[in-house]
Amino acid sequence: xxxxxxxxxxxxxxxxxxxxxxxxxxxxxxxxxxxxxxxxxxxxxxxxxxxxxxxxxxxxxxxxxxxxxxxxxxxxxxxxxxxxxxxxxxxxxxxxxxxxxxxxxxxxxxxxxxxxxxxxxxxxxxxxxxxxxxxxxxxxxxxxxxxxxxxxxxxxxxxxxxxxxxxxxxxxxxxxxxxxxxxxxxxxxxxxxxxxxxxxxxxxxxxxxxxxxxxxxxxxxxxxxxxxxxxxxxxxxxxxxxxxxxxxxxxxxxxxxxxxxxxxxxxxxxxxxxxxxxxxxxxxxxxxxxxxxxxxxxxxxxxxxxxxxxxxxxxxxxxxxxxxxxxxxxxxxxxxxxxxxxxxxxxxxxxxxxxxxxxxxxxxxxxxxxxxxxxxxxxxxxxxxxxxxxxxxxxxxxxxxx
Amino acid sequence: xxxxxxxxxxxxxxxxxxxxxxxxxxxxxxxxxxxxxxxxxxxxxxxxxxxxxxxxxxxxx
Numbered sequence: 001x002x003x004x005x006x007x008x009x010x011x012x013x014x015x016x017x018x019x020x021x022x023x024x025x026x027x028x029x030x031x032x033x034x035x036x037x038x039x040x041x042x043x044x045x046x047x048x049x050x051x052x053x054x055x056x057x058x059x060x061x062x063x064x065x066x067x068x069x070x071x072x073x074x075x076x077x078x079x080x081x082x083x084x085x086x087x088x089x090x091x092x093x094x095x096x097x098x099x100x101x102x103x104x105x106x107x108x109x110x111x112x113x114x115x116x117x118x119x120x121x122x123x124x125x126x127x128x129x130x131x132x133x134x135x136x137x138x139x140x141x142x143x144x145x146x147x148x149x150x151x152x153x154x155x156x157x158x159x160x161x162x163x164x165x166x167x168x169x170x171x172x173x174x175x176x177x178x179x180x181x182x183x184x185x186x187x188x189x190x191x192x193x194x195x196x197x198x199x200x201x202x203x204x205x206x207x208x209x210x211x212x213x214x215x216x217x218x219x220x221x222x223x224x225x226x227x228x229x230x231x232x233x234x235x236x237x238x239x240x241x242x243x244x245x246x247x248x249x250x251x252x253x254x255x256x257x258x259x260x261x262x263x264x265x266x267x268x269x270x271x272x273x274x275x276x277x278x279x280x281x282x283x284x285x286x287x288x289x290x291x292x293x294x295x296x297x298x299x300x301x302x303x304x305x306x307x308x309x310x311x312x313x314x315x316x317x318x319x320x321x322x323x324x325x326x327x328x329x330x331x332x333x334x335x336x337x338x339x340x341x342x343x344x345x346x347x348x349x350x351x352x353x354x355x356x357x358x359x360x361x362x363x364x365x366x367x368x369x370x371x372x373x374x375x376x377x378x379x380x381x382x383x384x385x386x387x388x389x390x391x392x393x394x395x396x397x398x399x400x401x402x
Numbered sequence: 403x404x405x406x407x408x409x410x411x412x413x414x415x416x417x418x419x420x421x422x423x424x425x426x427x428x429x430x431x432x433x434x435x436x437x438x439x440x441x442x443x444x445x446x447x448x449x450x451x452x453x454x455x456x457x458x459x460x461x462x463x
Contacts, residue, residue, distance in 0.1 A: 058414055060432065097420045101450070104421065108453045340413060340457075350415045350456045 044312035053320035058347035065295030147247035169244035249288035249391025283343030404463030422447035
C-alpha cells in the first residue's frame, strides 16, 4: 500500500499545497485548523495548530524533511539538488552536530553588536538613494540590496558585489517554490556560479588568513576530518544563500504588513524600541518561511493518527502562530506580548543565522519607519506563490519623506 | 563554574546538547538535564552552548 492510500482513508481535511495557487492564508487553511490538528496534503500531512507544531518541531520520531524537496518537486540531479541534499540542514545526528559546531562561532550573538553600525550605515545609504523621489521599488531598491549588503559585510566583500550575489540568490531561490522543476536550468546555473564564487573566497582566505566568517571556516577546514573541502564550500553557499533570500523576502513582507496597518508604522516611528518586537510580530503573522518540513523516521501514533514511516510532515508556521487557541487576539500588534513564533523553525535545525537576521531587520525597520512616512502601494506588487518560502519580487511604494 | 538554564524561556531546541554534550542532555521524557557545576576544562563548551542557545536561556555563574 502506498503512503497516499493509507492517508486517504483518514477523515482529515485535505489541502492541495502543491498547487501554485494554494495560499497559506486561505480560508481553507483556517477551516482545516478548526476541524483537525492536521490536514492531508499531496506530500503527506500539514500540522496546523500551535501546540502540535511546537511538539513536532523536536519530535524524536521526526527528522528534518526538506532534503526530499528536490525529489518531491520531480527534480533528480543538478548542482542545486546535490548541494541541498548534502548541506547542514539536510544532515542529522552526529554528522549534523559536527557541522553545526563548526558553523556556530561564525553566527555568535557576541558578533552582532559590532555589526549594528554597519547595518545602520547600509540602511541609511540605501534610503538616501530614493528618499527624495518619494517612491521606490521597495524590493529592488531596499530589501534586496540590504539583505545582500549585510552578507557582503559578513564576508568582507565590497558592497558593490551585492547585485551579482542578489541575482544568484534570486535564481537559486526559485528552487524553493513549487515551480522548481520548471526553473531547474536557471536554478542550477545560479548554484554553479555561487560555488565558483565560494571557491574564489576560499582561495583568497587561504592566501591571506582572516578572522571573518570565511576565515573561521577555512581554519576549521585545515583539519579535513573536521570539515572537508566540499563541506566548507557547501557551508559558505548555505550562509550566502540562506541569508539573502530569506531576509529580502521577510523585509518585504514586513513592509506589506505595515502598509496594511499604517497606525502600527506611525507607532514604530514614534517608538524606535518597538523595532525588535516588530520583527517578531511580522514573523508571527507573515513569515517568509510558511512551513517547516519534517519526515517520520519510523511509524508512530500522534493525536490518534498513525503516521507511517517516510511520511512528510509540513509544520505550518503561519497557521500555528495565529492559532486562536493560543493567542487571545491575533491582530497585527507590535506592542503585544506574544508566545514565540516558528518563523526560524526550531529544535536541532533552528535557523543558524537568526541573531544576524533579527539584528539587521530591527535596524532596517527602525530607520525606515523614521524616514518613510505614510508608505503605500504605488503599483502592482508581484508575489511568489503564497506557500513554501514566500515574499514579494516587486513592490512599488510611495511615501512622504521625513 | 556554575550553569543554570532558565526553563521559563527554554524551548528545548537542544542546541546546547549539540554544543556541549558532556554538560547538557535530554532525558527519556525529552526534558533537558544539565550539570549545575562543571569543571573549568569544559568552560569553552559551556560558553559555546550559551552562545548557540536561540532563546539565550543559559546563565553561566
